[in-house]
Amino acid sequence: MAGSRAEKKEQTRQALLDTTIELVDDRSFGSISLREVARGAGIVPTAFYRHFASMEDLGVTLVEDAMRVLRGALREARRDLAGRGMPTARDSLAILLKKVKSDEKQFRFLVREQHGGVTEVRRAIGTELRLLSRELAIDLARTPALVAWEAEDLEVAADLIVTIMMTAVAELLDGDGRESSERSLVARAEKQLVMVFLGMAQWRTNG
Template identity: 80%
Template sequence: MAGSRAEKKEQTRQALLDRTIELVHDRSFGSLSLREVARGAGIVPTAFYRHFASMEDLGITLVEDSMRVLRRALREGRRDLAKSGMPIARESLAILQRHVHAERAKFQFLVREQHGGVAEVRRAIDTELRLFSRELAIDLARVPALAQWEADDLEVAADLIVSIMMTTVADLLDGDGRPATEDALIRRAEKQLVMVLLGMGEWRT
């Protein structure tokens, strides 16, 4: 019985997250009310607080869930880093593109709220992106050609790569979805990444 209650609670919690993603398809998170989110998940507003402390808490949880998708995409993009010596721009972007197509709503939420009006959600996204950059910097430090780099320089390079990836996500979401358009966006992003990677090869502190 206890297990059944726990399962039901988790299902309701997930329903709140899913409903929120649906509602922010063409709206900002800040425009949502607790009442409409609860109603969409099939519960009364007061029951919302059994799952989240506030709308901001729900938003932060949604950031964490959505960022797991982005983290998976970026990790896959650099999984052969040690073997290849440097990230492969085209391959990394192709992986990112597939994830954007598969989880479009979550990526739309992240891009829109990255500079949105709810400070707690905005800060949560910023924190997650900084963690991504640090993870990438650690991976870059394992590349023999970058062994002598200062930690600060590695983090700057990682910030540039993550920024290009996020801009590419936004461009893909804003595009018309046609293969030719997306191909052009990916080629442009590839050039940007290659320029960064080539510059890294020549950089001296």
């Protein structure tokens, strides 16, 4: 019985998250109400607080879930980095953009709220992106060509890569859906990443 209650609670919690992702597909998070979310999940508004302390708490949870998807995509894109040397820009972008298409609503939420009006959500995205850059910097440190780099320089390079990736995601989501436009977007992002990789290959930390 206890197990079924726990399962029911988890199902309701997930329903609240799913409803919110649907609502923010074409609206900002700050524009939706607790009452709307509760109604969509099939519960009364007061029951919302059994699952989240506030709408801001729910928003931060959405950020964590969406960033988990993004982190998985980027982790796949840089898999075996240490063994292969510098990542291939085209392969990394292809993996990322495939993930964007399969989880479009979560990525749209991240892109829209990265500079949105709800402070807690915006800060959570900033924190998660910084953590993502640090993870990438650790992977870069395992690359033979970068083994002598200082941690600060690796984090700067990682920030550039993550920024290019996030910009590509935003442009893809805002695009017109045409294959030619997507190819142009990917080619531009690939060129930017290649420039970063080439610059990293020439960089001297004491230069």
